[in-house]
Amino acid sequence: MKKLIAFTLCSFTTAAAFAALPPLTPEAQEAATLAKAKAAYGDRVGAFKLCQAQNRVADQYRVSGTPAPAACVAPPPFVAPVAAAAAPAVAK
Numbered sequence: 791m792k793k794l795i796a797f798t799l800c801s802f803t804t805a806a807a808f809a810a811l812p813p814l815t816p817e818a819q820e821a822a823t824l825a826k827a828k829a830a831y832g833d834r835v836g837a838f839k840l841c842q843a844q845n846r847v848a849d850q851y852r853v854s855g856t857p858a859p860a861a862c863v864a865p866p867p868f869v870a871p872v873a874a875a876a877a878p879a880v881a882k
Contacts, residue, residue, distance in 0.1 A: 827871050834865040 814822065841862035848859045 823871055828868070831865065831868045838862055838865055 845859045845862060852858070
């Protein structure tokens with residue numbers, strides 16, 4: 791029972807702490823967007839390298855006369871996401 795009460799108290803305290811966080815500044819938002827884009831690109835590069843490794847292993851065990859494994863598609867070079875317009879034009 792004490793563990794349940796402690797868990798409930800900790801979860802309410804954590805929820806209150808996250809609810810009190812201020813919104814991200816534009817610079818922090820851009821940094822987060824860049825980090826997210828880099829992570830996604832890293833995932834694509836990792837998938838490409840995995841595909842190459844799988845094809846090398848498949849080639850070692852391939853019986854002559856069977857089709858070769860599918861070719862791997864290399865990811866394009868990393869391009870940083872373009873920042874949104876600094877300030878939208880004010881209509882008068």
